[in-house]
Amino acid sequence: MSALFVAGEAVARAVPVVGGVLGAGGVAVAALPARVRMRAELRRRWRSWALAAPLFLGAFLLGRAGTFALAAGLGVVAVGEYARMAGLGRGERIVLGAAAVAVPGLAWAVPGVDAVRAAGALLGAAVIVAVVSGDASGGFTRACRTLFGLVWIPVALAGLVALDADTALAVGVAVAFGDVGAWCAGTALGRRGPLSYPLSPLSPNKTWAGVAGAACATAAALAVVGAFAITLWAAVLAGAVLGDLVESMVKREAGVKDAGTWLPGFGGLLDRVDSLLVALLLVMATGVGL
Template sequence: MSLAILVGETVGRAVPVVAGVLGAGGVAVAALPARVRMRAELRRRWRTWALAAPLFLGAFWAGPAGAFVLAAGLGAVAVGEYARMAALPRAERAVLWAAAVLLPAAAWAAPDTLDVRVVGGLLLVAALPALFSGDAAHGFTRAARTVFGLLWIPVSLTGLVLLGDTAVAVGVAVAFGDVGAWCGGTALGRRGPLARPLSALSPNKTWAGVLGSAAATASALAAVGAFTPLLWLAVLTGCVLGDLLESMVKREAGVKDAGTWLPGFGGLLDRIDSLLLALLVTMAVTL
């Protein structure tokens, strides 16, 4: 069975699930009374979800070419946000932007060429600008931040192309997991042992949120016919640790959000931080 057919089947199962949840969520958000403190914020988030969901699923409906366009587009924007936070010079930004397009392109056109040699070569290229700049004061920091950005964004997003139908399931499950974490934290994370934060990097992320995310990701994977314990653990790892990873980057950069253009979220990295890590872990355990 071809990859395009498999992806089409997964998208076909995901569309009614996502549409149903968006519809129910839209009704719930619209019915919120004015006294609810987060009403405006929740409405902005719902509108962003309502726009992002068809773009995500529609890209996969178009087949591998659509997955490439999605991965390259997300990568180009996310790399720009990361480069600003990491204060990377122009040469390092160029390396990351090139990787954001070329890696998904290789995954689409010649997936068999992506092996450890390619990854090793990319890591070397990421360090070259700092090596040849003669920057003894900050060269190592520049190289380390570029290598991290390469692994975190372009390599992770290549999974949207390489994973095929699994990428659809991961994307839907991560979206549900983020919502489940918020619901779990709101309902169960006010007091008691479940209110304990996972890390000082993000005090609002509690063990109650982990429980909510675990339930939501499992339900989403089951709904699209893709549940396995290994895939569930990979997605849950991304949902739990992905946000903390971005929080670490933002705290060192001294910023609250990666951007300001995405209503209800901030920047693109604030929306896809969990997806990036989930894709990377999924590739590690399935490919």
């Protein structure tokens, strides 16, 4: 009951902020003139945001059971998209899908599980299929890609359960605001000048202007939900920036533009949560909220 009360307080602080931004954004995209090239895409994105925000916030109202369900649901979809991009076989997909449920479940059932034991279990899960199948030509690559997927998705999403409700919710809201801030600043300031330089050849459209926008937006989001701290802000900002580049790296090697096609305005689920995954991992690494 106390965990549900704390989660309710966190959601109560976040709902007016998220609702206000969604409302303002809805008015803005509705008012866009027909000649604006990205009008249709922006409207699709807004509809996806409008659906995702209540689901995300609502999960926290149910306490740790809700955040477990959220983490497991996101994980099952995300590992499916990742497995297709990574070219993993049926065995590795089963391992990743099981881990998407089991790792957040472990964080729920056994808070503070020893990191060494968890790492050993993940390594065993990553190599078992390739070892049992006797794949001497590509087994190492398969195992490495599986291990990367395990850490990148199920372990990261377990942070929604392992972190306290205030911190986990603040990270999710701040990352979402950071994505919007990066896009706005990149569009407005990333065309020319000192902030127009790309961060990495992996994603030439990601510029230092976007980093500046994400820095401002994540700081503002953390402040308005009452969770601003330098360490937390730095971890969220780094995750927001690195998350996009990590997924770009995976997609470049896979030769695909998007992780999927089913999420209007974004592509796949991984295209929407890539920053959240890295941010959660970095926040857990700092020990904030654990």
